Amino acid sequence: MAEKSAVSESVQKMANNGASELFGVYRGLSPKRVFHWAQKGGFAILDQGLISGSNFLISILLARWLVPEQYGAYALAFGVFVLLSLVYQSLVLEPMAVFGGSTYHDCLRGYLRSLLWIHATISFSIVVVFGASALVAWKSYHSSVMAGALAGVTVASPCVLLFWLARRTFYLQLSASRAALGAFVYSALSMGGLFLVYRNHLLSPFSAFGLVGLAALGTGSYNLLRLRAGLRPNTCASPAVQESWQKHWGYGRWALAGCVANWIPAYVYFPLLSSFVSMAASGQLRALMNFTLPLEQTKAAVSLLFLPYAANIQARKGPSSARPLSTRMTLVALGIGGAYWAVVLLFRQPIFHFLYSGKYSEVTQLLPAVAFGSMAWTMCFGPAMALRAMQSPASVFTAYSLATCMSLVIGVPITWKFGLAGAVWGVNLADVFSWVIVLVVLRRKITGQLDTSGRMTSWKGGSSPAMTTELPIE
Numbered sequence: 001m002a003e004k005s006a007v008s009e010s011v012q013k014m015a016n017n018g019a020s021e022l023f024g025v026y027r028g029l030s031p032k033r034v035f036h037w038a039q040k041g042g043f044a045i046l047d048q049g050l051i052s053g054s055n056f057l058i059s060i061l062l063a064r065w066l067v068p069e070q071y072g073a074y075a076l077a078f079g080v081f082v083l084l085s086l087v088y089q090s091l092v093l094e095p096m097a098v099f100g101g102s103t104y105h106d107c108l109r110g111y112l113r114s115l116l117w118i119h120a121t122i123s124f125s126i127v128v129v130f131g132a133s134a135l136v137a138w139k140s141y142h143s144s145v146m147a148g149a150l151a152g153v154t155v156a157s158p159c160v161l162l163f164w165l166a167r168r169t170f171y172l173q174l175s176a177s178r179a180a181l182g183a184f185v186y187s188a189l190s191m192g193g194l195f196l197v198y199r200n201h202l203l204s205p206f207s208a209f210g211l212v213g214l215a216a217l218g219t220g221s222y223n224l225l226r227l228r229a230g231l232r233p234n235t236c237a238s239p240a241v242q243e244s245w246q247k248h249w250g251y252g253r254w255a256l257a258g259c260v261a262n263w264i265p266a267y268v269y270f271p272l273l274s275s276f277v278s279m280a281a282s283g284q285l286r287a288l289m290n291f292t293l294p295l296e297q298t299k300a301a302v303s304l305l306f307l308p309y310a311a312n313i314q315a316r317k318g319p320s321s322a323r324p325l326s327t328r329m330t331l332v333a334l335g336i337g338g339a340y341w342a343v344v345l346l347f348r349q350p351i352f353h354f355l356y357s358g359k360y361s362e363v364t365q366l367l368p369a370v371a372f373g374s375m376a377w378t379m380c381f382g383p384a385m386a387l388r389a390m391q392s393p394a395s396v397f398t399a400y401s402l403a404t405c406m407s408l409v410i411g412v413p414i415t416w417k418f419g420l421a422g423a424v425w426g427v428n429l430a431d432v433f434s435w436v437i438v439l440v441v442l443r444r445k446i447t448g449q450l451d452t453s454g455r456m457t458s459w460k461g462g463s464s465p466a467m468t469t470e471l472p473i474e
Contacts, residue, residue, distance in 0.1 A: 047167075050183035052297045054190055056290070058212070061194060063287050064357045065203055068280035070145055074205040075286035076274060077149035079267035081157060081209075084126060086263055088161050090256035092118060093168050095248040100172040103247070109231045110238020112169055117241045118248070119165055123158035130154040145205065145279070152209025159217035166223035169231075178230075182223045189215035258397035264404050265430030269415060269423035277419045284420055287360040288367060289427075292374045295340050299333055299381055313389070322386045322446050330382030337378040341371040366424050373428035376435050383438040392445060399441045403433035 059078075063071055096115060104111035131154045138147035163186065170179040193211035197203050273281040313321050344351060348367050352360065387395045411426025418425075 047180040047183045048297070048300075050180065050187045052293075054187040056293050056297075058190065058194060058208070059286075059290055059293070060355050061198075062203075062208055063283070063290065063355070064359065065198055066205070066208075066283075068283040068359075069278075070205055070283075071286065072270075072274060072279035072282035072284075073145040073149040074208060075282045076146065076270045076279075077153045077205060077209065078286070079263075079270050080130070080150070081153050081160075082267060083260070083263050084153075084157050085161070085164075086259035087256060088122065088164070090259050091248055091252040092122070092161075093164060094255060095251040096165075096168055097171065099244075099247055099251075100169070104236075104239060105172075107236045107238050108169070108172060109233065111244065112227065112231070114239050114241045114244040115165060118245055119158075119162060123161070126157050127154055130157070148204055148206035149209070152206040152213075156209040156213030156216070159213040159220065163216035163220035163223070166220045166227060169227055170223070178226065182219050185222060186215050186219040189218055254393040254397055258393055258400055261397055261400035261404050262434075265407050265411070265427055268408070269411070269426055272412065272415050273420065273423050276416050281420050281423075284360055284363045285423055287356060288363055288370050288424065290355075291344060291367065291370060295337055295374060295378070298336055298340075299378070320446070322390060322442065325389075326382040326386040326442060328382070329385050330379055333378045333381040334375070337375055341375065345371055363420065366421060369421070369424050369428065373424070373431045376428065376431035379435045380431070380438050383435075383442045387438070387442055387445060390445060395441050395445055396438070399438040400434055402437050403430050406430075406433045 062074055066074065092115065100108060100111060130150055134147045134150035134154060137150055138144060163182075167179050167182055170182070190212050193215055194203075194208070197207050197211055270282045270285060273285055313325055345368060348364055349361075352364050352367075384396050384399075387393075387399075407426060407430035411422070411429055414422035415426050416422070
């Protein structure tokens with residue numbers, strides 16, 4: 001027991017010293033260094049803005065140019081692509097940001113080589129599974145539109161994920177400007193290709209995914225060539241593929257589970273609508289949900305700043321800081337979301353007409369319901385961020401899984417009964433349940449950690465060491 005106490009005190013001392021050194025660095029920043037980091041931050045925002053903006057514009061243009069049945073098939077296939085991207089983000093990209101900046105910082109060239117082998121394995125699995133799905137949709141269900149959309153996902157996904165892998169490597173070198181150059185190339189290729197395909201009357205779900213894949217493949221290859229020339233030689237032994245995968249799986253499995261639980265209520269209603277109503281109804285739902293994308297991208301950008309900030313506050317002030325920290329982050333997110341939806345709802349008729357060229361005007365009245373669900377989901381931002389800062393992705397997974405189950409029990413029947421309106425409110429129920437449950441989970445997590453801290457303090461003061469055997473296990 002004495003050994004445990006010594007270890008605990010040592011870890012606490014290291015954390016306190018690290019925080020003090022970190023803030024000492026911040027206080028000592030010169031104006032030149034502040035400008036240097038502001039410049040890097042500006043390029044990072046430009047990088048994300050180019051990619052997110054071009055993808056959002058592609059979705060809007062497809063809604064204008066494709067017939068509703070085709071856009072519905074695109075929406076279904078896009079939901080599949082989002083799931084694949086969440087898996088890749090959780091198992092490859094997010095762990096890469098952690099281990100590439102720490103464990104493998106001095107052997108990035110070898111580390112990237114092992115990740116490319118992991119990428120190749122994942123890509124082969126995608127091609128086999130979704131290529132077979134496209135074939136089944138074509139042969140068994142005689143749905144050429146859906147088969148083409150799934151075939152497009154099969155072709156595009158490995159290319160897009162390769163582009164993301166190369167792009168993230170630049171951030172391991174803090175080279176946001178080089179990442180932004182790649183984003184510019186991708187945006188130019190994808191938007192130029194889209195207009196070329198449309199002008200030649202070749203636009204379809206398959207060609208839309210295909211041209212995005214070609215743009216990503218070209219940009220990803222260009223980025224890899226620049227990395228090959230720019231990465232410094234290894235100064236330590238390169239990790240084996242198996243070693244890299246074990247570390248990534250150990251880090252990412254709970255994050256992956258939480259992402260999947262979050263994906264289900266957001267995208268399960270597209271295939272439900274196509275079964276209960278029509279493929280066109282799925283396109284209508286996609287047209288409505290497009291309005292949530294700018295807010296979600298903004299929150300994603302803000303989280304890049306908030307997560308390390310929240311983790312640092314947790315390290316310095318302990319679990320008691322989680323509740324006020326969660327409240328402040330939620331208020332910031334609500335302020336952004338409230339301002340955004342106030343403008344969209346006030347001008348929803350002209351915005352709908354401008355974006356969709358007169359299409360989907362029959363579902364404009366459902367936009368306030370979409371805004372309600374979006375704001376409910378925005379209220380999850382602070383509590384979920386606080387739980388991640390407490391290094392508890394399992395708690396986030398628990399909250400979202402419970403919310404998903406509860407929403408589907410109600411959402412599926414009302415979608416069958418009320419069609420598109422039922423699907424919108426099914427998604428909203430998941431958002432509301434997520435907010436309520438994540439608050440409860442955060443409160444219990446804070447209470448548990450405070451109780452644990454109290455028992456450890458009591459033990460150090462001379463109480464029975466047997467009390468430490470009740471430490472909660474994550």
